[in-house]
Amino acid sequence: MSVKKGVSIATASILTLSVASVSAWATNDAQVKLDQQETLQKISKETGSQFSVAWDSETKAPSFVRGKISNKKLKSKEDALAVLEENKALYQIKQASSDLTLDKQGSDQFGSFYKFQQVYKGIPVFGHQLVVHGDQKQTSNSISGTFDGQVFSKEVSTKAKLTEAQATEKAKAANGLAEVKTFDIQKANLYIYEASEGKHTLVYRVTLSTLEKSELFYSDIFVDAQTGTIVDQIDKVHHAAAVGQGKGVLNDNKSINTDSYPGGYYLRDITKPMYSQSGGAIETYTAKNKMVSPGTLLTDSDNIWNDPAAVDAHVYAGKVYDYYYTKLGRNSFDDEGGTLKSTVHYRENYGNAGWTGTQMVYGDGDGSDKYAYLSGALDVVAHEITHGVTERTADLVYEGQSGALNESWSDVFGNLIENKSDPEWLCGEDITTPNIPGDALRSMSDPTKYGDPDHMRDYVDTTEDHGGVHTNSGIPNKAFYNFVTTSGVIRDNAAKVWYRALSQYLTSNSKFIDARNATIQAATDLFGAGSTEVNAVTNAWSNVGVGGSTNPGPGSDPYESNDTRATAYKISSGTTYNGKISSKTDEDWFQLTKTTSGTISVSLTNLPEDYDLYLYNSSGTLLTSSEEGGKTSESISYRGSARGTYYVKVVGYNGKNSSSAYALKATY
DSSP, rough: OOOOOOOOOOOOSOOOOOOSSSOOOOSSSSHHHHHHHHHHHHHHHHOOOEEEEEETTTTTEEEEEESSSSSSSSSSSHHHHHHHHHHHHHEEEEEETEEEEEEEEEEEEEEEEEEEEEEEEEEEEEEEEEEEEEEEEOOOEEEEOOOOOGGSSSOOOOOOOOOHHHHHHHHHHHHHHHHOOSSEEEEEEEEEEEEHHHHHHEEEEEEEEEESSSSSSSEEEEHHHHHHHOOEEEEOOOOSSHHHHHHTTTTTOOOOEEETTTTTEEEEEEEEEHHHHHHEEEEEEETTSOSSSSOOOOOSSOOOOOOOHHHHHHHHHHHHHHHHHHHOOSSTTTTSSOOOEEEOOSSOOOOOOEESSSHHHHHHHOSSSBBBBBBGOOOOOOOOHHHHOOOOOOOSSSSSSHHHHHHHHHHHHHHHOOOOOOTOOOOSSTHHHHHHTTSSSSSOOOGGGTTTEEEEGGGOOTTTTTHHHHTTTHHHHHHHHHTSTTTTTOHHHHHHHHIIHHHHITTTTOOOOHHHHHHHOOOHHHTTTTTTTHHHHHHHTTTTTTSSSOOOEEEEEEEEEEEOOGGOOOOOOOOOEEEEEEEEEETTEEEEEEESSSEEEEEEOOOOOOOOEEEEEEOOOEEEEEOOOOTTOOEEEEEEESSSEEEEEEEGGGOOOOOOOEEEEOOO
16 A cells, blocks of 8 residues: 555534435535535524434435524425525525425424425426425424426426427327327326436426226326427336235125115215215225226125125225324325225236226236235235325335335335234235235335345345335335334334325435435424434334444444445445445445446545545455545546446545545446
8 A cells, every 4th residue: 555644624513414315515516515515504503503414416405404404483485485595505596486386385283394396497397395394383493305406507498399288199109098098197297307317308297097008007208398209207006016815805794884875885985084074985996807997886786795805995995094094194195085996806817906196906816826806905905095195295206216115105004004913014915825825025024035125235226117116115114114113112103203204204206315314303203302213213224224323323324334345335326425434443345236347437535534445346356446645536447347246445544534424436
């Protein structure tokens, strides 16, 4: 190793960068960084508060700020906008009143929140919202979500050449829907969309939902408003991916709420508060094994029902409604008393279930090898309805980490509502492979039992299944299992934390680190800082490799414990990771997996001290290194690398360490 000089500097303790997912400090423009630092110093000085900031690598701005962020009282949306105006340099907002529009607001015994949609020249910027929270004393205590300040430098045209109708026809044609007559949802709205990294485009977000296709179809199709080309598409059918059978499907007798008419009865429940408050009901239809929507409302002459799939779908929808209403104060999936529709007997031998944007749909399965009637499991029904709840709250995009959170939140409430004494916290066990006892779709206690990861080191990078939404949901599933099974945490309190995080803190593009921040803040709101619940949820995420060590405190490394090659943190190409060398003996190891041959490029920047960078192959052989002096950035380029697993090590020269973060980025 070459001889080097280390230069130490004093750092001002104005904020705590805790549980940061990725940092803007390494890649952001120097002036923007300076403005952000000055804003943070100003907040700290004016409020006298210590706070934590998590950064988003794509927007180069915070994704979660926790702590007193303004001396202004939070009494109205105007106050919330004023708070964001105060902090506009932090988020790269030009003018809060013109760059943000109110999307939702609410209040409860813990305080209030105001959720704003980012707009550019009046047009929504897809996936970017900011939520300002205040406590019972009307003190602004957090901002969550993201704002894409980079859109201002792109000079995006906001004049569409296509009409809504033309864009809709393009979307239909691209998906073979030109001849479909009936759509449950058909709408088109203009958005600014980041079609590729750094490229913002005016698009129509065309949303289509229909059952008149070989598969359930419910998608957002992003159509270039100038050219008519399809920029992107997000499938929004939230499949259970396993379910099925009964009389009630499991030969259990059930009492069913129905609606009478002269000469018979509808399979329609009008006993719930939704009916008296808004006219909503729980209704169950049959597709008669065809592809129709919603089908025919089921009827019976003597109120004795001999359709097990319909009985379960109907009764279980009622149980899900009751849970959300009595436990969480939510009136149906939309919190407005909306009718809960279920369609059973969709297609022949159809082994799936889904939320289509307006209702639940259940196939019959094949009855033996894979699934029984998919409506025959309460956790499956709860899973699908929760997708509707998620869509009307955080609206988590069904791709990558946000999609995995979407799936996980449905698994969580499926299990909570089913409320079985099941040590494995299985998902879909009542309808999966009817001829194999004890089989299930997923396990929340041990996701690896069904091939899903239970720690970030095993996160699966894939283009399949919308970026592995069902696979990688194992990580937040395990985090919730860790939380809810902690001594002193009861199920209902765990549910309140997860629901509050979903309904008030998460936004459409939230990642796992944002879910950690959201649930910690929700637990703090509900039970107080330092409570059993706050400590439990913090440890629950840390133990699956999301945001810190087993007992993380302010300034902790979000990727610990990754001190050896065996415990290396798994990283993705092109993403910035913000870690810390926090002691003389600390080493940070990262794992990357290449699926093609080609160059591996690794950069280490934003160095608070003299750090070194090393690259190893799968057997631990050193391939190359970078050992520049001082706080100069380090970089590696290893050419001709084959497919396989590689390891990156970051270490302080001669024991150098710091409470400040570095930025690591690997491209391969």
